[in-house]
Amino acid sequence: MKSWGEALGRSASAHFSRVGRLRRAMLLLAVAACTGVALLYWRQQTGDQAHRPLHSLYSGVEPQWSWVCRNERCERLLATETTILQSLATCNMLCASTQLWPQPTGPVSLATAAVPVRADAFTLQIRSSPSRDVSDHLSDAFTLFIEDLKSLERTGSSESRRSDIGPSRDVIVRVAVNGSADPRLRLETNESYKLTLRPGDGVLYVDITAYSFCGARHAYETLSQLIWIDPYAGSLLALEAASIEDAPKFKFRGLLLDTARNFFPLNEILRTIDAMAANKLNTFHWHISDSQSFPLKLNSAPQLTQHGAYGPGAIYTTDDVRTVVRRARLRGVRVLIEVDTPAHVGRAWAWGPAAGLGPLAHCIEVEPWSAYCGEPPCGQLNPKNPHVYKILEHVYSEIIQLTGVDDIFHLGGDEVSERCWTQHFNDTDPMDLWLEFTRRAMLSLQRANKGKLPEVTLLWSSRLTRSPYLERLDKKHFAIQVWGASRWPESRAVLDMGFRSIISHVDAWYLDCGFGSWRDSSDGHCGPYRSWQQIYEHRPWIEEMPGMSTGAEPWLIDGGEVCLWTEQSGPGGLDARLWPRSAAVAERLWSDRPEGATADVYLRLDTQRSRLVAKGIEAMPLWPRWCTHNPNACL
Ligand SMILES: *[C@@H]1O[C@H](CO)[C@@H](O)[C@H](O)[C@H]1NC(C)=O
Ligand SMILES: *[C@@H]1O[C@H](CO)[C@@H](O)[C@H](O)[C@H]1NC(C)=O
Ligand SMILES: *[C@@H]1O[C@H](CO)[C@@H](O)[C@H](O)[C@H]1NC(C)=O
Helix, strand or coil, X not given: CHHHHHHHHHCCHHHHCCCCCEEEEEEEECCCCCCCCEEEEEEEECCCCCCCCHHHHECCCCCCEEEEEECCXXXXXXXXXXXXXXXXXXXXXXXXXXXXXCCCCCCEEECCCEEEEEEEEEEEXXXXXXXXXXXXXXXXXXXXXXXXXXXXXXXXXXXXXXCCCCCCEEEEEEEEECCCXXXXXXXXXXXXXXXXXXXXXXXXXXXXXXXXXXXXXXXXXXXXXXXXXXXXXXXXEEECCEEEEECCCCCEEEEEEECCCCCCCHHHHHHHHHHHHHCCCCEEEEEEECCCCCCECCCCCCHHHHHHCCCCCCCECHHHHHHHHHXXXXXXCEEEEEECECCCCCHHHCCCCCCCCCCCEECCCCCCHHHCCCCCCCCEECCCCHHHHHHHHHHHHHHHHHHCCCCEXXXXXXXXXXXXXXXXXXXXXXXXXXXXXXXHHHHHHHHHCCCCCCCEEEEECCHHHCCCCHHHCCCCCEEEEECCCCCCHHHHHHHHCCCEEEECCHHHHECCCCCCCCCCCCCCCCCCCCCHHHHHHCCHHHCCCCCCCCCCCXXXXXXXXXXXXXXXXXXXXXXXXXXXXXXXXXXXXXXXXXXXXXXXXXXXXXXXHHHHHHCCCCCCCCCCHHHHHCCCCCC
């Protein structure tokens, strides 16, 4: 233990991370290779004794501000008024809060001292792995982790650089995965991990244990949050010791992006997946088609894009999808592609008669649209045309093959217009048609999935998921994505009936709300804007709702999902719509801490936002930069 203190004395932190009057008690669970003892260890940081003229240490612009940790908060001082020079980033990391996001759910101990590291001095050792596939994923994900560190390192090099930060440490990352041989995120994947970081002789040792590739990958992500760029040092710094145990509270932590209302180029999607992974969100719900456009070019049904895409520049090829899936898999994210049916279809399905297949859809672009659908244009599949189910089988089969996700599937299934079907099939109750469509779509899915239904098939909540129709859906196969307002009774009915569910309440987790109407009639859009605090504080699973205990089944909530419908967003504004608000959902679903948006949450989210910005994600500020410069002063 003493050697840690000595290491500190020799290291950079003696010169630039020392701050006046900081005292902090910390418990370090040192998993020393030979002894494995836990030690209680106090570190007292005292004022800088070096008293070197600051300007002699810099080759570039001299820093204007310095931050010192006093009473567990960083205080900003003019650099000329202090002999201690410490950046805000370093002060935040070494002062009071953990700065981790999402907050781990198990025990956490962090050192209050830092050592310099270099991105090119990290090595990976795979100690044990259940399969070659998992080992390959561990290596490839580690390469991504290093690339992220390198780009972070480059952001420091343009600023002033100090010459006295001491030698940097090599970092040896040792990973042991004991569990699933399948690197994919599955419904049963155990995402927990343990991470320890401790100094050795001129080296930092990182030990990661997990039960799956995804768990180990989350550990990389947490490790990356213990490393930051010190702009004054022009170098990466890492905490010199840490011990973290962590596991998510909810297993489904999703983000929906609609690429049908407006098209998003591939790089926007890849960047979004990187940002999701940085927050340990694990499901990219790709609402890829709607009545406005069908950008997914499938080999089995190219007509859908020919008739449905906005243009040649607004198409996702199968290679594009593979690129997204590959990136997502290395980030511990599943890609859940939803081709919404039977409603929310449009011109993409208009080629049936010309191809000799009869009408595949009805009410395509019918007027007045408001009589047949929630927003223009309308369109609804023809539930009585057998060719529809054959095409769906091919579409589903290709989606499963492209994404490698066969344990969970999304059928869509919301907002059917009863009037549209009644006009075409006046001898059948439209609700019966809807049930029949759902049953036959499930048969298509089963055939597409080699004769086996996925463990979970998701449907959006709708009239079909209300009594008396809900009773006619099989709980063994269907789960409901509940999007209605949290106070709507049907939001509860599916839970009380014992259906598995994913929560996406419109009044909490819809990111498209609050931007006014995009058409002259003002009905149909949602408002107001959902702030990150409202998003964070939404915990419908603990709400005391009347009648909650009256003989209802236990609620089976697999998780939640934040949704961005894109009537009013496009590539230019994507990041600001999503971030940092999606990070708020991510912590709700990973940690589910009972507290609301406390001061600690503001400070950690502000740090997380800076991390996203450093990754090139244009997340919105939480507040004026002055509040970032003066932590706690705005709270
Ligand atoms: C994996 O876990 C099992 C059960 O906990 C244990 O018996 C086994 O020794 C572990 N294997 C390795 C390589 O750690
Ligand atoms: C993961 O597996 C370990 C070992 O079997 C178990 O202790 C832990 O509860 C599991 N965690 C989750 C989230 O399932
Ligand atoms: C039902 O539709 C058929 C064929 O479109 C039409 O001949 C018939 O009059 C309709 N019946 C009613 C009650 O609208």
